[in-house]
Amino acid sequence: MHINGDFVRAADGRTFETFDPSTGERITEVAHAGAEDVESAVRAARLALDGPWGALPAVERGRLLGRLADLVEANAAELAELESRDGGKPISATTSMDVPGAVAQFRYFSGWPTKLEGRTIPVAMPDTLCYTRPEPVGVVAQILPWNFPLLMTSWKLGAALAAGCAVVLKPAEQTPLTALRLAELVVDAGFPPGAVNVLTGAGETGALLVDHPGVDKIAFTGSTAVGREIGAKAGAQLKRVTLELGGKSPNIILADADLDAAIAGSYQGIYGNTGQACYAASRLFVHRSRFDEVVSGLVERASNAVVGPALDPATEHGPLISAQQYERVRSYIVDGVASGATLHGDVPPADPSGFFVRPTLFTDVKPDMRIAREEIFGPVLVATPFDDLSEAVSHANDTEYGLAAGVWTRDVGHAHTLASRLQAGVVYLNSWASGDPAAPFGGIKSSGVGREMGQEGVESYLESKTVWTSLASQCLHTS
Missing domain, CATH: 3.40.309.10 (Aldehyde Dehydrogenase; Chain A, domain 2)
Structure with a gap:
């Protein structure tokens, strides 16, 4: 796992196996995160948000995301093979679509940090300055599917980091390998420790993240049945959610x-x-x-x-x-x-x-x-x-x-x-599955809540803070 900038074993020593769907053969063993690991990752994310990650200027967040895009591109062949071995996706698809798509996502989101602006509001009250500040929602748990592991990671991670959130990422237990390799690239890009944490594990790991009081938002892609459970828990705790769920299109x-x-x-x-x-x-x-x-x-x-x-x-x-x-x-x-x-x-x-x-x-x-x-x-x-x-x-x-x-x-x-x-x-x-990082994606009814990618995707990781300032006393003092 990757917590606070370091690769670590599970606190209780548990592991699970990941398999090659083309052969059914075991690829390797991966750490299985439990409650102690979830606690460590959420704590690391919070410390990063309150510390070096949260203090970075917007332009620096954008530079780091751009650097991550460059590193993904430089390691494209390795990532494509990992994705194909772990998920069974044809190498022609991972080479031509999944990895280039992830590069495009990180590049697109690298431009957003310096575009996040508030508004000055012309309120009716005299001698008053009223403005808004877009601020990161906080610590985000991102729970990923196994069908597009690297691409879905870039959708979620790019938007959250552009907004300034700190992330605890949980890849699907069937396809953990590209997320772990991406964590190495996050370190190489220069992100502060704790800004991105990767917890590998099964459904219980995701459930622990959903329930953790230190998590401010949950972004989940997966089945409608699990999405309903997450939505119900998040509603009870008044946590923000983005749910990209099933379809019968x-x-x-x-x-x-x-x-x-x-x-x-x-x-x-x-x-x-x-x-x-x-x-x-x-x-x-x-x-x-x-x-x-x-x-x-x-x-x-x-x-x-x-x-x-x-x-x-x-x-x-x-x-x-x-x-x-x-x-x-x-x-x-x-x-x-x-x-x-x-x-x-x-x-x-x-x-x-x-x-x-x-x-x-x-x-x-x-x-x-x-x-x-x-x-x-x-x-x-x-x-x-x-x-x-x-x-x-x-x-x-x-x-x-x-x-x-x-x-x-x-x-x-x-x-x-x-x-x-x-x-x-x-x-x-007259097409199917056209896409671009700038175009929002998501469903209605039982297919989900919220949107990913594009401006809407970044805004889903932001809260708007309204600031009121009385200028009357200052005006009187000056006169």
Whole structure:
């Protein structure tokens, strides 16, 4: 673990193993943080906030974030391999997307510290100066998912450090390695001890952080079920939260869409990262006149997909993260078949040699089926035809989730009309999963609370303090 600038073992000596999803083999042992370690990390963060980290000028915070971006870029090949080994993500993706994306996030947030300004307010009271100060919310616990470990770290860490917060970071127990390597780079960049602490451990470690009275804010990305628990605890303690949770995102293809682009985008939208993405385009709605053509195109692409080990440069789709996740996804596929949906593909074997699931598609899906309503978090797509826009909107919004939605059409009027009617935090028009560090991301309904990235992402780590000053006595004294 990384506490107060040093790498340390767990106070009670506990460890856990992390595995390579491509082989199922053990990579290494990692320290398992307990209550004493959580106490040490939160204390270190508070001392840094009240001391050298909190005293740094804004321009220096920006310089350190820029230096961290440079170091991530300089160590890109190593970080990409770590991410692929630990998480099963194809090396082509970690090299081209995850690591460059993390660099871009840290670079973007490095510009924010010197842009955080308060306001002078023209109040009605005479001889009075009233102004606001944006101040860091305090010590932040950031609890990360296993599907985009390094990228999610950069989203959260960059914004919090730009705002001046001190951080206790807990990576997912399945993917701790890039967070630990990043901690070394944080030291090399010159951040004061305690500004960034990394606690490795399981769910109990995260729960200890959520409950700790010294933590002022919790930022969590993960399942809706766990997000509800964290939200309830934070509400009882009146702690600030940002929750980026699950999704069952609708993707709508209208009759006039560019079908080649729509099929390619829809394929990547659900099967990218082996379907292990909160924003995955897992519910496809296609105008009935184009339905068979779209389904045929997707099935053809899926049948030719290269599924294999993460470090093979030819691999398009790597393994699922774990045996547990493999069984979860397999159970949904089995249930879909049993419910009467038509499976285009094969049911994964009960005794696999690895955690590999090929891209899978269902048609003849009824709205009440589990595969149509629940987040599977795997390469499983359900496709349904529709006849008019109102029907498409009704189907799309018939879910507890509200993270992302997509529309494919050549009609600008239809595109923006649907964008206004779809219940989602992010809408993609003729694309899927477009992103930029400057653009906020997050969901509504059961998909979360708050936004990450962009100005909104930085502001979520700030509190606004209002300062009132009476100038009357000073004016009288001067006169």
